[in-house]
Amino acid sequence: MYDNNKLAEHGKNQYIHLGVYVSNRNWRALAKQRPHFRLNKLAKANESLKLNLFYFCSETIDTKHQLINGMYYDFEEKLWKSAIYHYPDFIYRRGGISRKDKAKYRIFMNQCKKQRTVLLNPSTLGNWMVYNHFNSVGSLKDYLLETVLYEKPEDLYNMLTRHRCLYLKGVTGRKGKNVIRLEQREDNNYYLKHYEAGIKKIHYKQFNDEEEMVSFIQQFYKGKKFMIQEAIDLLEVNNRGIDLRAELYRNTGGEISICGISARMGIKNSPITTHAEAIPVEKLYEAINLSSKEIEDIQNKMEQFLYKVYRATEEKFGKFVEIGIDFAIDRNMNIKFIECNSQSTKVSLMKAHGINTLEDSMKNVLLYTKYLYEETENGELSVTSKKADSNMIGLIFSSSYINKIILGESDESLEYYIKLASKNKVDLCFYSMNNVSRKHITVNGIVYNYKTDELIRRKLTIPDVNIYRVNAYLRNKLSIDKINYLSKNYNIMFFHAMTNIERCKYNIYEYLSSFPKISPLLPETASLSFAGITEKISRYDKLYIKPKRSSRGRNIYVVEKENEEYKFTHVFNSEEKIYYVTKEKLLQFYEETFPIPQDFIVQQAVATIEYRERKCDFRISPQKNKNGEWQITGMIARVAKKCLNITNLDQGGWPKYKIEEIIDRSTIKQIKKASIQTAMALEEKYPQVIDLGLDIAVDKDGKVWLLEANFRPYRRRINIMHNRIPFEHAVWYLRNKTQG
Structure with missing residues (x-):
């Protein structure tokens, strides 16, 4: 008999019982201190979460007493140990069931169902069951291959008349087992091949008689059901x-x-x-x-x-x-x-x-198990009962970063924003877009209360004002759709949330060209074409070819005409590589170097002023401040060093902070005025933009040029003024919105 007083309880979250069902063989390996690689990884992942996690198999289930002999990992002694457990609250299946244990497993499942055990992966997802269901889902039909269940040889012959190549698969199975590729070629012979994973060998068969072919297939599947499916013309x-x-x-x-x-x-x-x-x-x-x-x-x-x-x-x-x-x-x-x-x-x-x-x-x-438990314990949190605090800023990070906060890991970003929250007397909600429910307008996040100085997991309505993470563009379509929907329908602001499409240099150039005061500042720019290069190089001494969506000076080509040759300088990873191309070879070089020209722009080069005989331009930082106004918060000169044609710091350029030693006060004033005008113009189209990096040049005649605008200027450190000022603007915006 089992002593209920000695039932296993280990870990901080003892109330969350997660049982991992494994094969009998893998359970025995645990008992011998020889865990399977992935089972070991799962156990080690529990070190910080401390769920009551154990492994079991069919042989260790006692259906009479509804108890389990399970294996768990003892982190202090670094050993796998056995203990007796009640049936778990959650089951995560990671193994198959032997034929002799199927009846016992069915009893166990029925018992678990009665006590409402949650199955984290509730079905084995047999191929035929899944296909049958998907065939009834209208939105999935275009993705499906023609598939039939084999019942008689005519099923196979009929499919071969429609598709010369087929795949045969068991109705269940995984890891590529029981898969045959069948092809009928022009010689009307049948060619079969299948892969045997155990010995890593491909087996080939050829039949000129269809009855022999069918006989082989029937023997291969040993009377078990299998599917016939059209083959895909794979990439x-x-x-x-x-x-x-x-x-x-x-x-x-x-x-x-x-x-x-x-x-x-x-x-x-x-x-x-x-x-x-x-x-x-x-x-x-x-x-x-x-x-x-x-x-x-x-x-x-x-x-x-x-x-x-x-x-x-x-x-x-x-x-x-x-x-x-x-x-x-x-x-x-x-x-x-x-x-x-x-x-x-x-x-x-x-x-x-x-x-x-x-x-x-x-x-x-x-x-996720912990999340499910908390949802069950607390009940589904309604929108009205857990409304976001009106004095709260949302901070959007990656899922992996949010998981680190949940696990209690602290870092510079977390500490920095908590300091800003305390200083500005505002609460925070850290979350990822994956945690946002568009349907319920809610988010499952980690809330920081500046009054109590506590971090607490909560489900609440999405904050009215949010800041997207530093140095990142939106690329995930689901996240983009959520933000567009919430902004449009609920007037929720997502500062910094710019998509990868919106950063396109040529689109920005075309938009800014429509402003009479900004258009004269822009160097001539066009989408890349062979005709564009040859025409522009005849008018300008030098051209720049840049990716439409890139940053930090990567993958740029500089084009110059030298006598009867064209000189192409490629800048990549802080190095310059030079190619000399004759007029006769120019088209060939262009096609080989730019196979997808629509991904690039070609731009007039500006003959910039120099500092210490080196090319020099300027990075200007306009930001919206705590008064709701655009402010120039940074101006540095960038001087080419490692790469003679590029000033970007990531390509070996170096910063010069005292720009008065390079240009006079009058020119500085012109640059500031042009930068504010540009920021205001971009804000008209993109109201979520509150932080810009503008690349500006001054030519040898003293004229100011706007080379390009960057929506997400790269910040090497988090705890700097350039991250503080946009946060203060978000607080100003929130309070004005609340008062309004």
């Missing part, structure tokens, strides 16, 4: 098929987030990409030479697809802490669904995005 890199694995999860606010998207490159001629090389999806974009616009389009389409799949899965099977979604992009750039995984091994995630991303995903399982 390829170096003759290796590419598909994608996205890892999604519900975060600490209960919102769906994308942890990482990995491109999986199959072994040459392999029918599957599982167990293959994996790279971040951004590397795939580079490999297939997508333009910035094409990347933006496909990224948005992928995100919409992934969120639809996650929600549709939950509609049928219940809420999941995480789902791995396999999909592909065909040669026509169409997205096609492959399958869902409720127990992803996350191998591709780790290969493509690193061990830290894997550890974050493990930690999220624990954080």
